[in-house]
Amino acid sequence: MLKIAMLSTGEEVLHGDIVDTNASWLSEVFFQQGFPLTKRSTVGDTFNGLVEELLMLSFNSEIVIVNGGLGPTSDDLSTEAAAVAAEVELELSPLWLDRLQQFFAARGLAMPESNRKQAMLPKGSVLIDNPIGTACGFKMLINDCVFYFTPGVPSEFKRMVSEQILPDLQRTYTNVEGLDCGRIYTFGTSESGLSDKLDKLHLPQGYQLGYRSYLPYIEVKLFGPKGDLDTRLKLMQIIHKLIETNVVSIDQPMNDYVGQLVAERKMSISLAERSTHGSIASWLHANHDAQNYCGHGWVLGGKVEVGVAEGDLLAETLALAGATKDKCATDIAIVSGRLIENTFAVSLATPEGEWGQVLTFNRRFSRQDQVTLITTVCSDMLRRYLSAKPIFVDYSSLKREKEMHVPRSVLG
Amino acid sequence: MLKIAMLSTGEEVLHGDIVDTNASWLSEVFFQQGFPLTKRSTVGDTFNGLVEELLMLSFNSEIVIVNGGLGPTSDDLSTEAAAVAAEVELELSPLWLDRLQQFFAARGLAMPESNRKQAMLPKGSVLIDNPIGTACGFKMLINDCVFYFTPGVPSEFKRMVSEQILPDLQRTYTNVEGLDCGRIYTFGTSESGLSDKLDKLHLPQGYQLGYRSYLPYIEVKLFGPKGDLDTRLKLMQIIHKLIETNVVSIDQPMNDYVGQLVAERKMSISLAERSTHGSIASWLHANHDAQNYCGHGWVLGGKVEVGVAEGDLLAETLALAGATKDKCATDIAIVSGRLIENTFAVSLATPEGEWGQVLTFNRRFSRQDQVTLITTVCSDMLRRYLSAKPIFVDYSSLKREKEMHVPRSVLG
Numbered sequence: 001m002l003k004i005a006m007l008s009t010g011e012e013v014l015h016g017d018i019v020d021t022n023a024s025w026l027s028e029v030f031f032q033q034g035f036p037l038t039k040r041s042t043v044g045d046t047f048n049g050l051v052e053e054l055l056m057l058s059f060n061s062e063i064v065i066v067n068g069g070l071g072p073t074s075d076d077l078s079t080e081a082a083a084v085a086a087e088v089e090l091e092l093s094p095l096w097l098d099r100l101q102q103f104f105a106a107r108g109l110a111m112p113e114s115n116r117k118q119a120m121l122p123k124g125s126v127l128i129d130n131p132i133g134t135a136c137g138f139k140m141l142i143n144d145c146v147f148y149f150t151p152g153v154p155s156e157f158k159r160m161v162s163e164q165i166l167p168d169l170q171r172t173y174t175n176v177e178g179l180d181c182g183r184i185y186t187f188g189t190s191e192s193g194l195s196d197k198l199d200k201l202h203l204p205q206g207y208q209l210g211y212r213s214y215l216p217y218i219e220v221k222l223f224g225p226k227g228d229l230d231t232r233l234k235l236m237q238i239i240h241k242l243i244e245t246n247v248v249s250i251d252q253p254m255n256d257y258v259g260q261l262v263a264e265r266k267m268s269i270s271l272a273e274r275s276t277h278g279s280i281a282s283w284l285h286a287n288h289d290a291q292n293y294c295g296h297g298w299v300l301g302g303k304v305e306v307g308v309a310e311g312d313l314l315a316e317t318l319a320l321a322g323a324t325k326d327k328c329a330t331d332i333a334i335v336s337g338r339l340i341e342n343t344f345a346v347s348l349a350t351p352e353g354e355w356g357q358v359l360t361f362n363r364r365f366s367r368q369d370q371v372t373l374i375t376t377v378c379s380d381m382l383r384r385y386l387s388a389k390p391i392f393v394d395y396s397s398l399k400r401e402k403e404m405h406v407p408r409s410v411l412g
Numbered sequence: 413m414l415k416i417a418m419l420s421t422g423e424e425v426l427h428g429d430i431v432d433t434n435a436s437w438l439s440e441v442f443f444q445q446g447f448p449l450t451k452r453s454t455v456g457d458t459f460n461g462l463v464e465e466l467l468m469l470s471f472n473s474e475i476v477i478v479n480g481g482l483g484p485t486s487d488d489l490s491t492e493a494a495a496v497a498a499e500v501e502l503e504l505s506p507l508w509l510d511r512l513q514q515f516f517a518a519r520g521l522a523m524p525e526s527n528r529k530q531a532m533l534p535k536g537s538v539l540i541d542n543p544i545g546t547a548c549g550f551k552m553l554i555n556d557c558v559f560y561f562t563p564g565v566p567s568e569f570k571r572m573v574s575e576q577i578l579p580d581l582q583r584t585y586t587n588v589e590g591l592d593c594g595r596i597y598t599f600g601t602s603e604s605g606l607s608d609k610l611d612k613l614h615l616p617q618g619y620q621l622g623y624r625s626y627l628p629y630i631e632v633k634l635f636g637p638k639g640d641l642d643t644r645l646k647l648m649q650i651i652h653k654l655i656e657t658n659v660v661s662i663d664q665p666m667n668d669y670v671g672q673l674v675a676e677r678k679m680s681i682s683l684a685e686r687s688t689h690g691s692i693a694s695w696l697h698a699n700h701d702a703q704n705y706c707g708h709g710w711v712l713g714g715k716v717e718v719g720v721a722e723g724d725l726l727a728e729t730l731a732l733a734g735a736t737k738d739k740c741a742t743d744i745a746i747v748s749g750r751l752i753e754n755t756f757a758v759s760l761a762t763p764e765g766e767w768g769q770v771l772t773f774n775r776r777f778s779r780q781d782q783v784t785l786i787t788t789v790c791s792d793m794l795r796r797y798l799s800a801k802p803i804f805v806d807y808s809s810l811k812r813e814k815e816m817h818v819p820r821s822v823l824g
Contacts, residue, residue, distance in 0.1 A: 014452060015443045016436030017624040024428030031427045038461055040426060041453035049450055056468055212429040277697035278690025285689035286780065368698070 002173070004030065005039040005061040007053060009068040009078055010152065014044040022067050022157050032223070033166055034176040035063075045069070050081040058085065058143040065165070068152035070135035072114040078149055079138075083122040086142045090120040093127055096136050103134055128164050130156050139168070177226055182236045184220040185254050186246040187376055188395030191218055197242045204231060209239075215369055216376040217254065245393055248380060258379055259287025261386040269382075270328035272320055275339035279375040313337060313345045314402050318356035321349035322411070332385075334378050343401065344374055348381045348391065353411065355381065355391045357403040362396075373397070414585070416442065417451040417473040419465060421480040421490055422564065426456045434479050434569050444635075445578055446588040447475075457481070462493040470497065470555040477577070480564035482547035484526040490561055491550075495534040498554045502532040505539055508548050515546055540576050542568050551580070592641075594634040594648045597666050598658040599788055600807030603630055609654045616643060621651075627781055628788040629666065657805055660792060670791055671699025673798040681794075682740035684732055687751035691787040725749060725757045726814050730768040733761035734823070744797075746790050755813065756786055760793045760803065765823060767793065767803045769815040774808075785809070 006026055012018045020042065027037050039061070043053045050069070057064045069078030083090050097119035104111040121127065121138050128137030128148070135151035137160050148165050150157050170176065186194065191211050198209060198220070210221040222239060224232050240247055249257035262269065262284075271280050310316055317337030325333035337345035347356035359377065361370065377395070384391050392403050418438055424430045432454065439449050451473070455465045462481070469476045481490030495502050509531035516523040533539065533550050540549030540560070547563035549572050560577050562569050582588065598606065603623050610621060610632070622633040632651060636644050652659055661669035674681065674696070683692050722728055729749030737745035749757035759768035771789065773782065789807070796803050804815050 012623070014439060014449060015622075016439035017622060018626070019431065019436065024431065027426060027428035037426060038458075039453065039455050039465065041451065043451050046450075052472065053451065056472070060464065060468070210427075210429060211424070214430075273690070273693075276694075278685070278693030281685075281690030282688075282694060282783070371694070 001038070002035065002063060002176075003038045003061045004035055004063045005041065005057050005065075006037055007057060007064060007066045008040070008042045009045065009050065009066065010042075011044045011075075013068070014042050022152070022154055025154075025158060026065060026067075026161060029161065029166070031179075032181055033170075033178040035166075035169060035173075045075045045077060047077050047081060050077055051085050054081055054085040054142060054147070058145040058147070061145050063169070064145060064147045065161070066147060066149045067157060068150075070118065070137070070149060070151045072112070072117055072134070076117075079117075079120065079122065082125075082140065082142065082147065082149060086122060086124075086140060088123040091123050093119050093121050093136070096121070096127060099136075100134055128160060130160060132156055132159065137164075179223040180226050180228075180232060182222040182224075182232055183251055184222075184236070184239060184243070184247055185249045185252075186218050186220060186243060187216055187248045187254070187380060188393070188398070189218065189243070189246040190396050193396055194218060194220060194243055194246075198239060201238065201242070203235065207231075207235065216372050217248070248383060254376075254379065254383070255283065255287050258383050258386070259284075261383065262287075265386055267331040267386075269332045269334060270324050270330040272324045272333065272335045274317075274320075274335070274337050275344050276336040276371050276375050276378070279371050280334060280336065280378050283375055283379060310338075313340070313343070314356050314358050314404055317345035317347045317358075318349075318354055318404060318406065321347040321354055321356065325349040332382070334382060336374050336378055339370065339374070344370075346374065346378050346381065348378075348385060350385055351408065352385075353405065353407040355385075355403075355405050357392060358401040359395075359398045360401055362399055413450070414447065414475060414588075415450045415473045416447055416475045416477075417453065417469050418449055418477045418479065419469060420452070420454040421457065421462065421478065423456045423487075425480070426454050434564070434566055437566075437570060438477060438479075438573060441573065441578075443591075444593055445582075445590040447578075447581060447585075457487045457489060459489050459493060462489055463497050466493055466497040466554060466559070470557040470559070473557050475581070476557060476559045477573070478559060478561045479569060480562075482530065482549070482561060482563045484524070484529055484546070488529075491529075491532065491534065494537075494552060494554065494559065494561060498534060498536075498552060500535040503535050505531050505533050505548070508533070508539060511548075512546055540572060542572060544568055544571065549576075590638050591635040592638050592644060594636075594644055595663055596632040596634075596648070596651060596655070596659055597661045597664075598630050598632060598655060599628055599660045599666070599792060600805070600810070601630065601655070601658040602808050605808055606630060606632060606655055606658075610651060613650065613654070615647065619643075619647065628784050629660070660795060666788075666791065666795070667695065667699050670795050670798070671696075673795065674699075677798055679743040679798075681744045681746060682736050682742040684736045684745065684747045686729075686732075686747070686749050687756050688748040688783050688787050688790070691783050692746060692748065692790050695787055695791060722750075725752070725755070726768050726770050726816055729757035729759045729770075730761075730766055730816060730818065733759040733766055733768065737761040744794070746794060748786050748790055751782065751786070756782075758786065758790050758793065760790075760797060762797055763820065764797075765817065765819040767797075767815075767817050769804060770813040771807075771810045772813055774811055777809075 006023060008020050008023050013020050023040055030037055041053060043049045066078055069076045100115055100119055101111050115134055118134055122140055125138040125140035128139060130136050130151060133151055133153055133156040137150045139148050150160050191213055207224040210223060212219040212221060220239065222235055248254040273280055317335055321333045321335040324335060331351055333349040335347045342361045343358060345356060345358045347354060381391055418435060420432050420435050425432045435452055442449055453465060455461045478490055481488045512527055512531055513523050527546055530546055534552055537550040537552035540551060542548050542563060545563055545565055545568040549560060549562045551560050562572050603625055619636040622635060624631040624633060634647055634651065660666040685692055729747055733745045733747040736747060743763055745761040747759045754773045755770060757768060757770045759766060793803055
């Protein structure tokens with residue numbers, strides 16, 4: 001296997017002041033293209049530290065992607081460090097100097113003297129174009145290891161990697177094949193809960209599973225050889241069947257899928273959000289398809305305003321759903337009821353009846369995470385209703401205390 | 413300066429499937445305690461890669477914090493790799509085995525055989541207690557470099573670092589002093605805009621500035637010697653003065669500060685969110701102080717429901733603010749008006765009059781980022797009103813197209 005490393009530079013990345021999104025992006029893209037990273041490292045802006053790390057990586061890797069430190073200021077030391085590590089001089093690239101001058105001229109500006117530095121490249125390096133910024137990249141050897149130097153600005157970095165570095169690698173390593181990836185989004189279970197069910201699966205040669213967790217979802221990823229759609233779809237069906245209770249969408253985020261369902265069914269929705277305070281509304285509006293159907297929401301705070309007295313948590317939340325649906329004259333009403341310590345109620349009113357449940361958090365969550373989870377439970381109830389699935393289901397981090405279904409016939 | 417590295421382990425971290433929050437947390441805490449990291453690296457779960465990285469770090473660092481790989485499963489290889497790198501055997505820690513057995517017994521379980529592995533430590537290492545999990549940490553030398561091995565679970569990791577590793581370092585390096593940090597939160601400017609103004613500042617010995625950017629804020633951080641409150645406050649005042657237009661709060665997030673203002677002034681607030689769809693409501697409710705005053709919001713979607721005709725963007729948004737305030741009978745109404753391509757309107761109705769402005773995004777932002785920025789502009793108008801500052805101000809990523817102020821006298 002190729003030994004591929006990424007080196008991120010910069011004090012702000014090193015000290016945790018900015019999250020290194022370039023690194024996680026590159027890791028994912030390279031993995032999927034068949035060039036998994038074997039190592040990532042981060043150093044600050046000290047010249048000696050940078051040279052030392054370049055040397056260490058050159059002895060232990062075949063390919064290194066260096067990110068950052070190509071700007072015009074005195075903190076930007078990557079190019080000089082590269083030259084010192086490779087024991088070569090810097091020399092002017094007339095080509096890039098010309099591009100820099102054009103770049104500024106097009107904006108009606110003279111090129112600041114400090115930017116001239118960006119046209120000085122290590123002797124023997126090959127320039128890599130940056131069509132949208134002043135920092136060009138370059139490719140060079142240090143101790144027989146291939147280094148690609150790239151700018152830190154995420155849009156410039158991503159474009160350079162996608163359009164130039166990956167194709168260059170693919171030209172060199174013609175036998176490396178990328179992977180196709182299918183994704184199943186789940187809610188309400190744990191990674192070990194998923195792997196308990198999926199570990200017994202014998203995947204064909206070349207296929208493997210991965211998990212990606214972030215509140216409120218865990219994505220199950222199926223990687224396999226490019227092109228073999230048949231096998232992939234069959235495997236996706238088998239995986240889906242094994243974890244069906246918790247699957248919220250396939251190959252698209254839950255949000256897009258629910259938006260699609262709402263738009264297909266052309267149902268209008270009103271909201272009363274006593275514990276989520278606008279979070280369900282934001283969630284629904286994040287999807288363009290769903291937007292037109294959610295025009296009539298309220299966000300209710302401290303007081304209930306639709307004539308429902310406070311009392312039993314489940315009863316009051318169910319009554320609020322009915323009242324909201326009536327008052328707003330929508331097809332559906334979604335309600336997040338009061339949140340009392342770790343216990344909350346949610347309910348859904350529809351043309352076919354009403355559903356309400358009271359749930360308790362099993363673990364400690366921050367207030368923000370609680371709101372995210374309540375919002376997701378509400379969205380999941382809506383999804384289940386719209387796809388004619390049972391509304392109540394067990395979520396691993398939530399305990400269901402009570403539930404009630406009032407069919408339409410009873411509502412009269 | 414001490415050479416301190418952190419090594420994160422695990423395929424999921426390496427391939428970008430989970431964000432390494434332990435690394436950014438450690439970087440920040442160590443920096444503030446006077447032990448800034450000089451390097452961070454990440455490797456996967458391959459045994460040889462792990463041993464190689466431990467050796468490389470041992471030759472180039474004085475202190476290394478290793479995170480992850482101490483669990484009971486076969487992917488957890490850090491302990492074994494440490495033993496191989498240091499050329500020592502593993503030996504059973506009867507102390508930790510006993511603790512493991514107690515841990516499971518307290519939960520009414522027999523200890524699974526696989527957990528026995530967690531009591532096997534490299535010979536000569538010193539156990540570091542983990543009061544809340546099954547993976548103990550340990551301290552050992554590899555080639556004269558001090559290594560601390562820590563569990564990957566964030567709560568266990570943070571507790572072990574704070575309660576044991578940092579105190580251990582402080583006992584060893586008694587001359588290292590931590591830093592105090594003051595924070596100024598800004599909105600509507602760029603990092604270069606801030607540094608242009610602050611670079612000319614001559615800070616006394618031992619003081620330095622740092623920036624931390626994340627939409628929608630940029631934090632300006634002033635680091636200085638512990639204890640010297642006088643100098644720090646004076647410097648904070650000077651910095652504040654230089655960038656005053658963009659400062660939204662000091663030493664507390666904007667959200668907390670605005671919540672405090674709302675609670676102090678005891679003003680009730682209604683909302684109509686035509687472009688933000690609940691985001692302002694969520695924002696205000698995230699603060700406990702503000703919650704009680706924001707009970708009467710609406711989230712309006714596709715249609716305006718308070719009898720205001722659509723037409724001129726500014727006029728319609730201003731009218732909606734007045735109508736929302738009247739209809740909800742609140743002291744203040746905040747409105748995010750329609751967002752048309754890159755242009756949007758926002759307005760504020762108060763007992764003293766109404767303010768509205770139309771703004772255009774200067775750069776391309778994702779839909780989600782647009783909502784965040786509109787929400788922040790609305791919150792900033794509220795903040796400015798509540799602290800008797802001018803309502804309109806220039807934001808660097810936004811162009812103000814139009815503005816209008818209608819004083820109370822005109823409203824009649």
